[in-house]
Amino acid sequence: MAKKGNPKSKSFNDRMVGRTVIPAIYLWLLACGAVVGMGIWKPEVVLMNLDGFIALIAIIGGVAAPALQTVLRMWESEQSVEIENMGVELEHERHRDTNQHEHIMHLEKQAQLHEQEMDKITTDTPKSKK
Numbered sequence: 001m002a003k004k005g006n007p008k009s010k011s012f013n014d015r016m017v018g019r020t021v022i023p024a025i026y027l028w029l030l031a032c033g034a035v036v037g038m039g040i041w042k043p044e045v046v047l048m049n050l051d052g053f054i055a056l057i058a059i060i061g062g063v064a065a066p067a068l069q070t071v072l073r074m075w076e077s078e079q080s081v082e083i084e085n086m087g088v089e090l091e092h093e094r095h096r097d098t099n100q101h102e103h104i105m106h107l108e109k110q111a112q113l114h115e116q117e118m119d120k121i122t123t124d125t126p127k128s129k130k
Contacts, residue, residue, distance in 0.1 A: 022067075024063045024064045024067065025067055025068050027060055028061050028064035028065070028068075029064075031056055031057055031060055032057055
C-alpha cells in the first residue's frame with residue numbers, strides 16, 4: 001500500500017492517473033467553463049465557431065468524462081461506507097457510555113459501603129476512658 005506524501009511509494013497506475021487523467025479532467029472543466037463564459041460574454045463568437053468548440057470539448061471529454069465518473073463512483077462508495085459506519089459508531093458510543101455509567105455507579109456504591117463500614121467501626125469501638 002502506498003503511503004501518502006511519498007511519491008516513490010506510489011504505484012505506476014497512481015502516477016499515470018496523476019499525470020494524465022487528473023489534468024485532463026481539469027482541462028475539460030476549464031474548456032467547458034471557457035466556452036460557457038465566452039458564450040455569455042460574446043455569443044456571436046461562440047455561435048460562429050460552435051462546431052470547433054463542440055469538437056474541443058468532445059475530444060477532451062473522451063478521456064475526462066469516464067475518469068470523472070469513476071472518481072464520483074469512488075466518492076459515492078466512500079460516502080456509503082461512512083454512512084454505514086455511523087450506526088456502528090453510535091452504538092459503540094452508547095455501549096461505552098452505559099458501561100462508564102455502570103462503572104461510576106459501582107465505584108460510588110463501593111465508596112458508600114466503605115464509608116458505612118468505617119462509621120460502623122468507629123461507633124462500635126469503645127471510647128477510651130479518661
